[in-house]
Amino acid sequence: MTMDVHARDLRYFVAVAEELHFTRAAERLYVSQPALSKQIRALERQLGAELFRRDRHGVALTGAGEALLPHARRVLAAWEAGAAAVEAAKAAERSTLVVGMSTSPGRGGLLPAIRSRFTAAHPETTVRLRQMSWDDPTAGLADGTVDVAFVWLPLPDEERYAWTVVAEEPRLLALPEAHPLAARPEIDFADLLDEPFLALPKSAGRLRDHWLALDARPGRPPRIGAEISGAEETYEALVAGLGVCLVAEGNAPLITRGGVTTRRVRGIGPSRYALAWRSEDGHRPLVRAYAQACRETV
């Protein structure tokens, strides 16, 4: 049953306590004198105590007013500090660029190169890298976790995003070394139609379809061997023989370790890797600069 208070009322109270004069306090506060009087009376009513004694000789603090004054100042100071903290947080946010990615972009020091180029142009800005789960095909753009992101096209809701393509790479087939098809140097996609595939989570939407090469399958739906949402998981699934999967050439090194290999595939198109951002952020200087640095690097 604790009574709330408006900071404004405390400001008013402190002003009157300092001036000991309603009219002067009112003009210092840029309000009319009646408004000030009314608010002070309201505060007094709320507290159930007279704060000022008004008589012929002027305005004076009562005992209760005397008691309240230092606390009122403290409240105001605390709030000012709070507002300042929020302001600082906003500034920090403004000068921080969060870069999302699903797996490491790798590709021969691409990231450090962009970063150094970017930092040259914006030395005050700190760049934070953030690895996002595979079940978000936008790598954090969608929920605002991230300002820019390295993603695989296509994106869902394409009109909400803009991007610049970083690389166009053929899709290889990743499969266990022990797999019969691993004997061939190159594989026809038609031979894979009955093969169980590892798939991205449902939530990946169009991207899931892309890595299943849905457009290269005549009507028949793919068989799903397992769902994967990370590089380690993919490797383990491959070794376990749960299925095969397509993988971008640039990502091949991430999973071609003991027991897993990759082969070229005929009959499917390449994949495009891109740096993307939300369309509404297209004007933000940091976002533009990072995209610029990215284009210059590629």
Place this chain on the structure above:
Amino acid sequence: MTMDVHARDLRYFVAVAEELHFTRAAERLYVSQPALSKQIRALERQLGAELFRRDRHGVALTGAGEALLPHARRVLAAWEAGAAAVEAAKAAERSTLVVGMSTSPGRGGLLPAIRSRFTAAHPETTVRLRQMSWDDPTAGLADGTVDVAFVWLPLPDEERYAWTVVAEEPRLLALPEAHPLAARPEIDFADLLDEPFLALPKSAGRLRDHWLALDARPGRPPRIGAEISGAEETYEALVAGLGVCLVAEGNAPLITRGGVTTRRVRGIGPSRYALAWRSEDGHRPLVRAYAQACRETV
């Protein structure tokens, strides 16, 4: 241009930050969920910063929210302390009785006797004595400085006050020992009509008239030798020969020092000394108890 805030909004913010759940926070705060949502959004708009991130996975604090939270708690704590301080001041006031007087009541330890009797009945209460200037005939009752007061009747605005008579004393004439009239053991007031008198300040109103014995003067206005507003001042004015004045028998000792003496006067009535209080305070236990103690002592 610092923005004010309502403590309620901070309470709401803290609740949501603790629950990370609008609906639960809302019911903890005994408001509807839309009201809570709206207030939080208003706070965010006011600060120009998102405080919470709402997405499918629930509600989470943003950087700005994280920054604000401790300050918000501080503000609330400071306000709570302030409200408590006011409460304490009220309690202190309730248990303090301020007794006003113009000059010391004296009269053979009257004050200590009342005090000890009163304190016996109300050991928790502290009694504060306050000497008031002579230009307020109510000794502080009028402007609320004082709860009860020893005053000389009559009071202005009689219906606003109640009192119990402490003493009824003849009025003596105080005059310099060197004054011709000082030779007589007793003086007729008729012989004083042309004598310059020391008078209370104008603001004393009816009381000023009383000590000039206006009702014993047939039409002719008194000559005013000087205005006095304290015992010392009166003594000095008498010694300086600025005039003579009436004084209650009980107060005679205050000014009959070297060079000043008093004489009985024929033709004027006595004065009544009383303990008075504001009529509206007639029900206050402390006031009643003090009046009671006073009556028992007299």
Place this chain on the structure above:
DNA sequence: CTCGGTGATAACCAACGGCTATGACCATGG
């Protein structure tokens, strides 16, 4: 005795803060 200056009051009006009802979205389970 008027006059300038005090704080309080009245009447009015826009904005705020609460409510209920409803919507959009998502996870869950028959």
Place this chain on the structure above:
DNA sequence: CCATGGTCATAGCCGTTGGTTATCACCGAG
């Protein structure tokens, strides 16, 4: 696969609040 229950957001409504201007009652000073 749809229905359901739960999330938070939105819409529309209404009493209260906080501001305004105009005015009053009061007092001290010239």
